[in-house]
Amino acid sequence: MIRIEELTKTYLLGEVRVEALQGVSLEIESGEFVAVIGSSGSGKSTLMHILGCLDRPTSGNYFFTGRDVSQLSPDEQALIRNEQIGFVFQSFNLLPRTPAVDNVELPLLYAKERLSRSDRRSRAAAALESVGLADRADHQPSQLSGGQQQRVAIARALMNQPDILLADEPTGNLDSRTSIDIMKTFQSLNKDRGITIIIITHERVIADYASRVIELADGRIETDTVQRAVEATPS
Amino acid sequence: MTEPVTVEIAIQALRRYPLRTALALVGLAIGVGAVLVTIALGTGAQSAIRDQVRAAGLNVIVVKAGNYRTKGEGGGGVVAPHGFLRKLQDALTPTAHAHPENDPMEKHDHPTAAERLGDAEAGLGGAATLTQEDANAIASLDGVAHVASGVHENVKVFAGDNRWFTRLHGTDVDLPLVRRAHTLVFGRFFDTGELEGSARVAVLGSVVHQKLFGDGVDPVGSEINLWGQAFRVIGVTASTNWMTPGAPGDDEFDAVYVPYTTIHTLLNVTNLNTITVTTESSGEVTNVRSAITDLLRARHTIPDTAPDDFTVSTQATEILAKGLHPNVARVLVGNLPNLEKVTLQELSATLERAGSTMKALLAAIAAVSLVVGGIGITNIMLLSVTERTREIGLRMSVGARAKDVSSQFFVEALTLALTGGVAGVVLGIVVSAILTGAFGWSTEISLGAVLAAFAIAVAIGVVSGFLPARRAAALDPIDALRYE
Numbered sequence: 048m049i050r051i052e053e054l055t056k057t058y059l060l061g062e063v064r065v066e067a068l069q070g071v072s073l074e075i076e077s078g079e080f081v082a083v084i085g086s087s088g089s090g091k092s093t094l095m096h097i098l099g100c101l102d103r104p105t106s107g108n109y110f111f112t113g114r115d116v117s118q119l120s121p122d123e124q125a126l127i128r129n130e131q132i133g134f135v136f137q138s139f140n141l142l143p144r145t146p147a148v149d150n151v152e153l154p155l156l157y158a159k160e161r162l163s164r165s166d167r168r169s170r171a172a173a174a175l176e177s178v179g180l181a182d183r184a185d186h187q188p189s190q191l192s193g194g195q196q197q198r199v200a201i202a203r204a205l206m207n208q209p210d211i212l213l214a215d216e217p218t219g220n221l222d223s224r225t226s227i228d229i230m231k232t233f234q235s236l237n238k239d240r241g242i243t244i245i246i247i248t249h250e251r252v253i254a255d256y257a258s259r260v261i262e263l264a265d266g267r268i269e270t271d272t273v274q275r276a277v278e279a280t281p282s
Numbered sequence: 283m284t285e286p287v288t289v290e291i292a293i294q295a296l297r298r299y300p301l302r303t304a305l306a307l308v309g310l311a312i313g314v315g316a317v318l319v320t321i322a323l324g325t326g327a328q329s330a331i332r333d334q335v336r337a338a339g340l341n342v343i344v345v346k347a348g349n350y351r352t353k354g355e356g357g358g359g360v361v362a363p364h365g366f367l368r369k370l371q372d373a374l375t376p377t378a379h380a381h382p383e384n385d386p387m388e389k390h391d392h393p394t395a396a397e398r399l400g401d402a403e404a405g406l407g408g409a410a411t412l413t414q415e416d417a418n419a420i421a422s423l424d425g426v427a428h429v430a431s432g433v434h435e436n437v438k439v440f441a442g443d444n445r446w447f448t449r450l451h452g453t454d455v456d457l458p459l460v461r462r463a464h465t466l467v468f469g470r471f472f473d474t475g476e477l478e479g480s481a482r483v484a485v486l487g488s489v490v491h492q493k494l495f496g497d498g499v500d501p502v503g504s505e506i507n508l509w510g511q512a513f514r515v516i517g518v519t520a521s522t523n524w525m526t527p528g529a530p531g532d533d534e535f536d537a538v539y540v541p542y543t544t545i546h547t548l549l550n551v552t553n554l555n556t557i558t559v560t561t562e563s564s565g566e567v568t569n570v571r572s573a574i575t576d577l578l579r580a581r582h583t584i585p586d587t588a589p590d591d592f593t594v595s596t597q598a599t600e601i602l603a604k605g606l607h608p609n610v611a612r613v614l615v616g617n618l619p620n621l622e623k624v625t626l627q628e629l630s631a632t633l634e635r636a637g638s639t640m641k642a643l644l645a646a647i648a649a650v651s652l653v654v655g656g657i658g659i660t661n662i663m664l665l666s667v668t669e670r671t672r673e674i675g676l677r678m679s680v681g682a683r684a685k686d687v688s689s690q691f692f693v694e695a696l697t698l699a700l701t702g703g704v705a706g707v708v709l710g711i712v713v714s715a716i717l718t719g720a721f722g723w724s725t726e727i728s729l730g731a732v733l734a735a736f737a738i739a740v741a742i743g744v745v746s747g748f749l750p751a752r753r754a755a756a757l758d759p760i761d762a763l764r765y766e
Contacts, residue, residue, distance in 0.1 A: 101679065101759050122683045129681020140676045140763070144298045154680040156287055164290075203680070 048210065048243055049075040049098065054107035056093050056266075067093040068104070069266040075245065077210070080237045080276065082246045082257035090266040091247050092215065098245065099132055099213045100124040112210060129157050133204030137216035139196040141188040147199045148184040151175055154206040174202040178232060194225035201232060211243040212236065218253055230256040231279035288686065292693035299666075306662050307702045310742070313655035314706025314735045315713060317648040321731040322714040324641025326724035341427070342460065343571055345420070345557040345578070346593045347411045411582065411591040412554040414542075417454075419577055425561050425570045430454040432556035433545045439538055440507035441494040448490050449533055450508065452542030458519075460560050461534070469502040469517030472541055480543040484513040487535035488520035488528040506538075509548060513540065567596055649738070656742035659702075663695050663750035674754050675762025688755035692747040699743025703736045710735065 056068040067090045075081055085091045096102035097109060100116060101124070109117040116127060128134075141150045151171040155162055162170070175184050178198040188196055197217060204212055214233070218226035234256060236242050246257060254260045255277040262269040296303045414431055421429040433452035438445055451457075458464060458471050468491075472483050484506060486494070495501040501515045521527050521535060528535025546552055561570045571594050578592055667674070674687055682690075710732075714725040 096760050099679075101763075122685070125678065125681050125683040128679060134679045136763070140672060140679075142298070142673055142676070145294075149294065153677070156291055157677070157681040157683075157686055161285075161287065207681075 048077040048079075048112060049073075050108075050110040051098075052108045052110075054094075054097065054104045054109065056090075056097065056102070057105045067266055068097075070107070071263075071266070071268055072107075073261065073268065073271065075243065077243055078237070078241050079259055080234070080244045080246075080257045081259045081261060082248055082254035083261045083263060084248055084251065084254045085263035085269075086249060088265075089263040091249075091263050093266075094263065095213055095215055095245070095247050099134060100127045125157075126159070129154060130159070130207055131210045133207070133209040133212045135197070135200050135204050135212065135214040135217045137219040139188070139193075139200045139220070141196055141199060141203075143189070144187055146185045146187055147175060147180065147191065147202075148172060150188070150199055151203045151206060153203060158207060170206065171202075174205055175199070177205070178202045192225075193221050194228055197221065197225075197229055198232065201229075201236075205236070205242075209242070211245065214244065214246045216248055217246060218248070218250070223252075226253065227279050234276070234279055288689045288693050289697070291690050292697055295670075295690065296694055296697060302662060302666070303698065306659050306698050307705060309655045309658045310652075310699060310702030310739060311705035311709050313648075313652035314703050314739050315709035316651055317645065317738065318707060318710025318727065318731055318735045319713050319717070319725070320644035320648040321641065321734070322710065322725040322727045323717070323723060324637070324644050325726040325728060325731065326718075328637035328641060329726055330724045341561040341567055342596070343559040343561065343567060343574065344595050345412065345416075345559065345574060346595070347553065347555050347591075349590050349593050412557055412578075413552060414554060416578060416581060417554065417557045419581060420557060420559055420574055423570060423573050423577065425573075427560045427562045428456040428459045429560075430457045430460050430558045431542050431554045432558060433542045433551070433553075434555045435545065435549075437508050437538070439490060439494065441501075441504065444494045446490055446493040448487075449537040450545070451537055451539050452545035453539055454542060457539065457558075460558050464519045464534070465522045467518050467520045468500050469515070471517055471519075471539075477541040477543055480547040481541060482511060482513045482544060483516045483540065484508070485517040485519055485539040486515060487537040487539070488518060489530055489532070489536040490538055491518045491520075492528075493530075508538070508540075511548060571596060652738055652742065656746050659695060659698060659742060660746035660749060663691065663746060664753065666694075667691065667750045667754045671757065671762050671765035674757050675759050675765065678757075678759035679763060684755040687757075688751040691751040691754045695747025695750065696740070696743040699739050699746070703739030703743075706739060707732055707736060 051074075052072050054068050054071045055066070058065040058067060069090075071090075071094065083091045083094060093102070097104050100111070100119070103119070103124075104117050107117065108115055111127070112131065116124070119127070141147075142153070148168065148171045151174050152167050155167045155170065172181065172184055175181055178201055180195060180198055180202070183191060183195060183199075188199070191199065197220075201212075212233075217233075218229055221229065230253065233244055233246070237244050244257075246253070248254055255274075256279055257274075258276045259271070259273045261271045417429050417431045420426060431452075431454045435450040435452075436447065437450040438447050439450075455472060455474055455477050458466070466485075467488070469485070471485055472481065475481075476483050486501065486506075491501060494506065495504070501518065504515045506513050506515055519535070519539065530536050542554065559570065559574065561567055574594050575590065578594075579590065582591055584591060677687060677690075678684075711727055714727055717723045718725050
């Protein structure tokens with residue numbers, strides 16, 4: 048599903064060259080649940096941006112579902128993000144003052160296929176139901192708890208039936224109990240629906256719920272281990 | 283360029299910030315409304331001027347006793363007698379009667395007869411050379427519609443303890459037909475019976491009415507006193523035109539109207555100061571004017587070498603001289619023999635130009651306020667881009683292209699402008715109606731003005747949407763998502 052070869056990314060911060068990625072190669076198969084861990088500055092966020100087609104590598108190749116996407120134009124990248132990738136962020140990034148159902152609907156508004164308003168509604172409602180928030184459809188983000196907000200964000204990420212779910216510190220703003228709930232949601236999405244999931248985190252405990260852990264340090268892969276995932280038990 | 287879904291996205295975004303949206307809308311609506319109201323007022327004032335010219339009489343000819351010029355039409359540049367000659371002429375010219383205003387020791391708080399254009403004493407001056415027979419002869423000319431004789435005096439008028447120094451017009455029953463800008467707010471004008479019987483009845487001008495009786499008091503049936511004689515008030519006449527309400531010192535509403543026969547009887551005179559003529563159509567003014575000149579010269583047996591002993595003027599001279607200092611007016615009218623040839627069309631055009639200038643000035647002021655409103659919208663939209671940076675980043679992460687983001691912000695600004703424009707047009711129409719209804723200002727809303735105001739609103743939308751839209755689209759999704 049994902050194959051990257053000798054990926055590098057160099058930023059220019061004023062006069063200083065920052066080499067965020069210094070030759071990263073890796074392959075991720077369809078249906079995997081991968082955690083990328085590392086301290087801040089290890090390059091994990093940069094890696095996620097490139098994997099998520101939000102950014103382009105300075106050099107190296109990135110094959111996504113068999114296609115070289117390393118040097119696509121911004122509009123082509125937008126199309127891939129819309130159709131094949133779902134994002135979950137640390138700070139949820141829900142539109143304020145907007146009901147949950149409207150937030151979930153958002154990706155459909157930019158889809159190539161133009162759905163009618165009622166179709167969009169029913170699909171958004173179904174997505175909310177799949178994360179257990181059917182009764183919160185009309186609530187605004189400020190009326191939802193952190194865990195509920197993150198589940199709304201997950202429902203949004205699932206709207207266009209993506210091939211892959213990219214989660215950047217998805218539990219960073221949540222308490223440990225809610226974090227386990229969210230990880231449980233990811234595990235069941237991975238198991239029941241076969242969605243490939245990549246989680247970026249700096250917490251080892253969170254990484255334990257994944258079946259493969261890639262550790263980054265100074266822009267290089269330090270370790271890459273397949274493990275037996277800890278089962279998230281619903282509280 | 284814009285898909286329906288973009289409009290949906292934009293409207294949803296606007297509704298998310300109701301206060302900000304409402305403030306922007308109110309600002310624009312007031313701007314557009316102000317433009318519309320000022321244009322409506324300007325257009326209304328222009329129409330009022332046009333009506334006034336029309337009401338003042340496109341077809342009015344005034345024949346005055348005496349002549350400011352020494353010779354007829356060709357007399358331009360000839361100076362009226364002065365010095366010794368003037369004194370000689372004055373001595374030889376019989377005056378109708380001794381006038382209290384001629385007392386040099388008397389001080390007046392109003393223009394005296396001599397200072398008023400109609401009684402100017404240049405040339406043959408106040409010589410009362412016209413008679414009622416002249417008026418009757420003029421009435422039988424072709425093309426003449428109405429004739430009103432006039433004898434004019436200055437009087438003190440008494441009503442109980444109140445007194446007022448004003449203008450007395452002895453006139454004919456046809457005067458209301460000649461003066462179309464007059465309306466009787468109380469009672470009626472005098473009739474033929476009262477005219478023939480030299481009845482002591484009076485119609486008050488609105489200013490006199492207000493000074494003697496107070497506004498709104500019906501004076502019909504009350505008694506007033508002129509030259510120690512009791513007169514019965516039978517009516518009050520006022521202006522129909524808000525542009526020229528009655529004012530102290532004017533000749534029309536600071537005045538008392540009585541039958542000319544009554545003045546003749548009381549003062550024991552037979553002559554007229556003026557004969558006011560209306561023609562059946564305004565096109566006949568020039569012909570009727572020369573017919574009157576020929577008729578009167580024949581009736582007064584004036585040899586070809588002598589000047590007229592009367593002055594025939596059309597409304598053009600009246601309007602041009604109105605409001606000028608009497609001496610200036612005298613010079614103007616006396617030394618421009620071709621003045622009557624100024625057509626009313628030219629006169630209207632001049633007034634129209636003045637009106638247009640005023641309208642343009644008002645519209646310019648309003649446009650400035652609209653531009654300020656537009657800058658306000660641009661500012662709000664720009665702030666909104668900054669404030670919503672993360673939203674933009676999120677939209678990009680779920681697949682919005684730069685184009686989608688820029689159209690959203692553009693459509694938001696345009697939606698604000700269009701809605702504000704419509705609200706402004708409605709506001710402008712309502713306010714104009716209120717100004718007309720409650721204050722009596724004439725306003726006129728034309729389709730052109732509505733379209734212009736709306737077009738400006740749309741232009742503001744386009745201009746104020748462009749910059750924020752471009753800025754939003756230029757954002758990098760990663761930076762936007764990270765924005766704190």
